[in-house]
Amino acid sequence: MDEQTEDRLTQLIAQYRDVAGGLLPLLHAIQDSLGYVPVDAVPAIARGLHLSRAEVHGVISFYHDFRSEPAGAHLLQICRAEACQAMGSRALEAYAKTRLGIDYGGTTTDGAVTLEPVYCLGNCACSPSVRLDHEIHARVDAARLDELLAGLGAVTSQ
Amino acid sequence: MTASLRLFLPRDTTALALGADRVAAALAREAASRGLPVELVRNGSRGLFWLEPLLEAELRGERVAFGPVDSASLPSILAALAANPGNHPLYLGPVEEIPYLKSQQRLTFARAGQGNPLCLDSYRKLAGFSGLERALRLDAQDIVTAVTESGLRGRGGAAFPAGIKWQTVLDAPGEQKYIVCNADEGDSGTFADRLLMEADPYQLIEGMIIAGLAVGASRGYIYMRSEYPRARDVLASAIERARARQYLGNNICGSGRAFELELRLGAGAYICGEETALLDSLEGKRGVVRAKPPLPAIAGLFGRPTVVNNVLTLAAVTTVLAQGAAFYRDFGTGRSRGTIAVQLAGNIRRGGLVELAFGATLRELVQDYGGGTHSGRPVRAIQVGGPLGAYLPESLWDTPLDYEAFAGINAMLGHGGVVVFDDSVDMAAQARFAMAFCAVESCGKCTPCRIGSVRGMEVIDRIIARQAPTENLALLRDLCDTMEAGSLCAMGGLTPSPVRSALAHFPEDFS
Numbered sequence: 001m002d003e004q005t006e007d008r009l010t011q012l013i014a015q016y017r018d019v020a021g022g023l024l025p026l027l028h029a030i031q032d033s034l035g036y037v038p039v040d041a042v043p044a045i046a047r048g049l050h051l052s053r054a055e056v057h058g059v060i061s062f063y064h065d066f067r068s069e070p071a072g073a074h075l076l077q078i079c080r081a082e083a084c085q086a087m088g089s090r091a092l093e094a095y096a097k098t099r100l101g102i103d104y105g106g107t108t109t110d111g112a113v114t115l116e117p118v119y120c121l122g123n124c125a126c127s128p129s130v131r132l133d134h135e136i137h138a139r140v141d142a143a144r145l146d147e148l149l150a151g152l153g154a155v156t157s158q
Numbered sequence: 159m160t161a162s163l164r165l166f167l168p169r170d171t172t173a174l175a176l177g178a179d180r181v182a183a184a185l186a187r188e189a190a191s192r193g194l195p196v197e198l199v200r201n202g203s204r205g206l207f208w209l210e211p212l213l214e215a216e217l218r219g220e221r222v223a224f225g226p227v228d229s230a231s232l233p234s235i236l237a238a239l240a241a242n243p244g245n246h247p248l249y250l251g252p253v254e255e256i257p258y259l260k261s262q263q264r265l266t267f268a269r270a271g272q273g274n275p276l277c278l279d280s281y282r283k284l285a286g287f288s289g290l291e292r293a294l295r296l297d298a299q300d301i302v303t304a305v306t307e308s309g310l311r312g313r314g315g316a317a318f319p320a321g322i323k324w325q326t327v328l329d330a331p332g333e334q335k336y337i338v339c340n341a342d343e344g345d346s347g348t349f350a351d352r353l354l355m356e357a358d359p360y361q362l363i364e365g366m367i368i369a370g371l372a373v374g375a376s377r378g379y380i381y382m383r384s385e386y387p388r389a390r391d392v393l394a395s396a397i398e399r400a401r402a403r404q405y406l407g408n409n410i411c412g413s414g415r416a417f418e419l420e421l422r423l424g425a426g427a428y429i430c431g432e433e434t435a436l437l438d439s440l441e442g443k444r445g446v447v448r449a450k451p452p453l454p455a456i457a458g459l460f461g462r463p464t465v466v467n468n469v470l471t472l473a474a475v476t477t478v479l480a481q482g483a484a485f486y487r488d489f490g491t492g493r494s495r496g497t498i499a500v501q502l503a504g505n506i507r508r509g510g511l512v513e514l515a516f517g518a519t520l521r522e523l524v525q526d527y528g529g530g531t532h533s534g535r536p537v538r539a540i541q542v543g544g545p546l547g548a549y550l551p552e553s554l555w556d557t558p559l560d561y562e563a564f565a566g567i568n569a570m571l572g573h574g575g576v577v578v579f580d581d582s583v584d585m586a587a588q589a590r591f592a593m594a595f596c597a598v599e600s601c602g603k604c605t606p607c608r609i610g611s612v613r614g615m616e617v618i619d620r621i622i623a624r625q626a627p628t629e630n631l632a633l634l635r636d637l638c639d640t641m642e643a644g645s646l647c648a649m650g651g652l653t654p655s656p657v658r659s660a661l662a663h664f665p666e667d668f669s
């Protein structure tokens with residue numbers, strides 16, 4: 001961790017150390033700020049919140065949202081749940097994997113996109129749904145996914 | 159100066175996902191280039207999602223609708239509004255006369271889509287806070303009694319009587335008690351909690367304050383899934399505004415009573431919708447299911463007496479208090495009182511939210527409201543109640559929406575999600591998915607759930623590959639029995655439900 005990251009971390013830990021059950025909000029805040037929760041951050045988090053390192057690590061690894069490695073510049077989540085399946089999300093996820101040349105959990109070689117599964121985005125009346133960073137998109141087929149990816153600029157893997 | 163034209167365009171997740179912000183930007187440009195004074199209100203959605211983005215215009219005191227609109231249709235809509243709106247191909251007439259909406263019995267969703275969700279004055283004008291005002295005049299026991307007498311049962315899935323839960327918390331000794339709102343809404347095919355939080359957030363806040371007054375809790379948490387960024391923004395602002403106007407804080411509406419509310423985010427774990435896993439998550443731990451007893455009502459959050467209720471349960475309480483227990487109880491059938499928010503999803507022509515008294519049939523919902531499939535092909539299977547709910551074939555679509563009637567066909571209403579599949583569905587693949595989902599989302603505490611689900615996937619793979627089908631089908635049935643019998647919660651306990659229903663009603667897909 002560089003100095004700036006460490007300062008940020010210290011500041012966030014101070015902000016949440018006295019919040020009841022503050023570990024999840026703290027981890028969210030760290031990930032919002034740094035893009036991930038660095039493994040190096042675990043000891044400081046544990047000290048700050050009076051937890052064991054194993055407890056902190058256990059929480060980070062339990063929740064799908066938290067990542068220990070930086071993601072690509074953009075996060076693309078494809079909904080795999082039933083309402084989206086009923087509208088062709090299985091074909092969409094297969095297309096996305098081929099198009100990006102990665103599987104779930106992977107990041108494109110140019111670092112532009114990380115692909116993840118998600119189980120429902122609450123847009124089930126107009127599925128299939130995807131989330132690209134903070135925006136949710138409805139009725140997404142292969143062509144629409146291409147448009148969304150084109151909007152990001154460089155995604156080299158074709 | 160001419161009075162400006164008032165228009166309404168939702169800023170709801172689905173409306174935005176269909177381009178509502180692009181439409182809003184185009185509208186601003188188009189109005190400017192015509193020199194037309196326009197006031198654009200960004201409302202919540204009415205839940206008629208197949209018509210989103212749904213643009214409403216106030217004409218001579220009446221709201222008329224156009225939808226679904228896109229940027230290209232705006233010039234002609236603005237022209238039509240100045241001349242003869244009825245001639246426009248996207249014209250839908252007065253919004254409240256649209257049959258899909260008009261025929262509903264909206265109690266909880268009556269305000270959805272009417273105004274700016276964050277405007278407290280508009281909430282009050284639409285009868286908001288009248289339940290709270292009444293509650294502030296009652297003593298705690300009378301509030302709980304009203305909820306008990308209304309017959310309201312939990313809307314999160316388990317349908318437990320809300321009044322009994324509240325009574326337990328009221329009677330539990332303890333200085334500190336909590337109200338926890340379950341806004342984890344993890345079931346596929348459900349979006350009612352999201353819609354309510356985005357369109358009418360003060361109703362949830364009001365319901366939680368009432369719950370606090372009822373059981374003597376001065377603090378509440380809303381646990382919302384992280385998959386709902388828009389709902390998070392709306393609710394966070396709503397909490398701030400409510401606090402600024404003394405609806406929250408240590409002197410609610412000048413009553414001297416205190417209630418503080420905090421919004422917390424989940425982190426992508428379906429099991430955290432289960433109430434005890436949710437409580438552990440709120441405490442900053444892994445979301446692992448707790449053994450009961452103790453009930454959360456006795457020893458819940460941080461070991462204190464806690465009410466955990468779904469968003470819609472807490473919202474319904476405002477109606478019970480404002481209009482009376484008898485008013486609410488008069489809707490419904492059997493032991494299912496009040497209204498149910500059905501969410502029509504998946505392969506459906508007119509997807510959206512339909513709030514009706516309990517008792518309508520699945521067929522009425524899917525055919526009359528939903529208009530059949532989006533693809534135009536025949537409906538083959540309907541999954542009701544989320545990923546742990548059964549797949550129902552046509553012979554069962556006349557079952558009335560009623561908790562006991564659904565239990566009678568080995569199904570459940572759950573949170574009211576209705577996911578429609580056309581005849582291209584492969585039910586073996588759906589059964590496999592049920593096991594796969596359980597494997598991904600299990601909290602890991604029980605072996606039948608954690609390991610059984612992985613075995614279940616493997617067995618179904620062999621059945622699909624036609625390897626020893628008779629033996630493997632028998633094995634799958636055994637596995638379902640083991641999961642049902644040996645799981646601590648409904649994750650492992652009910653995953654067999656979609657699997658068994660697929661096997662029972664669609665055997666041709668497994669042979």
Ligand SMILES: Cc1cc2nc3c(=O)[nH]c(=O)nc-3n(C[C@H](O)[C@H](O)[C@H](O)COP(=O)(O)O)c2cc1C
Nearest residue numbers: 312313314340342343344431432433467468471648
């Ligand atoms: C695996 C699982 C997931 C659940 N998910 C949710 C959920 O997302 N939202 C919810 O309100 N209830 C959910 N429940 C039900 C809760 O455990 C609990 O019954 C509910 O929050 C109680 O509130 P209610 O009585 O108002 O429904 C879930 C239960 C299980 C077993």
Ligand code: SF4
Nearest residue numbers: 601603604607647650
């Ligand atoms: S059934 Fe599954 S999810 Fe529920 S407690 Fe057991 S392991 Fe956890």
Ligand code: FES
Nearest residue numbers: 079084121123124
């Ligand atoms: S199932 Fe995909 S958005 Fe709900």
